[in-house]
Amino acid sequence: MKTKKLFYAGAAVALLLSGSARAEDTQQMPMQPSGTDAAHAAMHEAMQHQMTMPPTGAQMPAEMPGMSDHASATATRAHEHAAQVQQQHREAARERAMKLGAQDATMARGGAMHGGTMGATNHAGTGMMSDTGTAQQGAGMMRTGDMHGGSSGMMPSGGGMMGGQTGGTSGSGGGMMGGTSTGTGTPSTTPSGGGTMMGK
Amino acid sequence: MIARALLTLATFAVSAGPAAGEHLLAGAGAFRDGHFDSALVEFRVAERLGAPEATAYAGAALVKLGRAEEAVEAFAASPPGDDELLDWYRAVACYDAKLFTCADRALAGIERAGPKVAAEVGRLRAEIARVLGPEPAVASVDWYVSRCEGRRAEGRVVLAAAYCREAVALGGRRPDHHGVARASAALLHVEPASLHGASR
Numbered sequence: 001m002k003t004k005k006l007f008y009a010g011a012a013v014a015l016l017l018s019g020s021a022r023a024e025d026t027q028q029m030p031m032q033p034s035g036t037d038a039a040h041a042a043m044h045e046a047m048q049h050q051m052t053m054p055p056t057g058a059q060m061p062a063e064m065p066g067m068s069d070h071a072s073a074t075a076t077r078a079h080e081h082a083a084q085v086q087q088q089h090r091e092a093a094r095e096r097a098m099k100l101g102a103q104d105a106t107m108a109r110g111g112a113m114h115g116g117t118m119g120a121t122n123h124a125g126t127g128m129m130s131d132t133g134t135a136q137q138g139a140g141m142m143r144t145g146d147m148h149g150g151s152s153g154m155m156p157s158g159g160g161m162m163g164g165q166t167g168g169t170s171g172s173g174g175g176m177m178g179g180t181s182t183g184t185g186t187p188s189t190t191p192s193g194g195g196t197m198m199g200k
Numbered sequence: 201m202i203a204r205a206l207l208t209l210a211t212f213a214v215s216a217g218p219a220a221g222e223h224l225l226a227g228a229g230a231f232r233d234g235h236f237d238s239a240l241v242e243f244r245v246a247e248r249l250g251a252p253e254a255t256a257y258a259g260a261a262l263v264k265l266g267r268a269e270e271a272v273e274a275f276a277a278s279p280p281g282d283d284e285l286l287d288w289y290r291a292v293a294c295y296d297a298k299l300f301t302c303a304d305r306a307l308a309g310i311e312r313a314g315p316k317v318a319a320e321v322g323r324l325r326a327e328i329a330r331v332l333g334p335e336p337a338v339a340s341v342d343w344y345v346s347r348c349e350g351r352r353a354e355g356r357v358v359l360a361a362a363y364c365r366e367a368v369a370l371g372g373r374r375p376d377h378h379g380v381a382r383a384s385a386a387l388l389h390v391e392p393a394s395l396h397g398a399s400r
Binding site: 044050062 | 221224225227228229231232234251253257260264283285286288289292295296298300316317320323324327331332334336337339340343344370
């Protein structure tokens with residue numbers, strides 16, 4: 001009886017040792033189903049626990065190939081800024097030219113020019129600059145199209161332009177021109193006065 | 201005495217069990233605790249020890265680490281449809297890599313999900329629909345083609361194929377099919393290799 005028990009025990013030990021050795025041999029092999037299930041269950045629970053929505057607000061990449069989103073945005077801003085500065089420079093140059101042109105016209109007419117006239121011219125010119133003279137405002141006018149209206153109103157007939165003091169570039173220009181012609185120094189408040197003088 | 205010996209042997213046999221399983225379980229624990237870098241190491245080791253599912257788990261860890269392109273490569277080793285949670289992480293990997301149609305395909309395959317997953321799937325699909333709503337810009341299609349060619353040059357054929365497929369899908373939604381021919385031609389070179397799992 002005792003021998004039989006020892007035999008069974010020995011057999012069990014042999015089986016276990018054999019199994020252990022096999023397990024060591026097969027460490028490089030795919031896992032047994034039970035181990036896989038346990039790990040899968042643990043990972044499944046972990047993935048659910050850590051499940052979060054990715055950040056929304058994604059956008060389709062629309063930049064040039066190889067350019068990052070950030071670089072693209074920076075380039076766009078730089079381009080817009082450069083265009084704005086260029087526009088401002090153009091407007092400032094245009095206004096300087098207009099002012100000088102008006103002064104030249106005054107000088108050319110000038111037999112009757114006297115101190116009051118110069119004062120009026122300067123005053124009107126300053127008024128123009130203060131109304132529309134900053135480059136920023138000039139750029140804004142170009143964007144809205146006011147400048148075009150003012151210019152076209154100004155060019156065909158100085159007299160028509162004079163009445164434009166009520167708004168925009170043409171008004172300022174009119175005031176200036178009227179002031180130059182009359183020499184009163186108050187051209188901008190009398191729209192028709194400038195026109196009259198220009199007509200003479 | 202005999203019983204104690206058997207118990208000792210049994211304990212030894214179990215502790216010497218598949219090492220890959222231990223690493224998978226350790227990785228799952230680290231993932232659950234938010235230690236995604238540690239989880240990634242454990243999954244990589246399990247992968248080397250022959251646990252096939254470890255690659256996709258590594259993909260999930262890569263998603264959480266913000267390494268979307270590597271995650272896309274990792275998920276390519278396992279077919280979709282086996283696990284709805286893994287498919288969720290697969291979709292997020294695509295989404296984070298700007299592979300929106302890829303993400304949408306992965307989400308569309310999640311049919312047996314629980315309420316939490318289903319809700320998240322619905323939200324992410326709505327977000328993708330918003331991104332894909334407008335007609336893709338030429339620059340966007342070009343970006344994907346460029347990515348495809350770039351990754352192909354690096355030997356990352358899985359990623360290259362993913363970007364080319366995205367370019368084909370997006371270009372096909374334009375009336376002029378911009379970029380479709382070029383992306384399809386590139387896809388011919390990378391897809392066979394990507395299908396055979398040559399991921400890097």
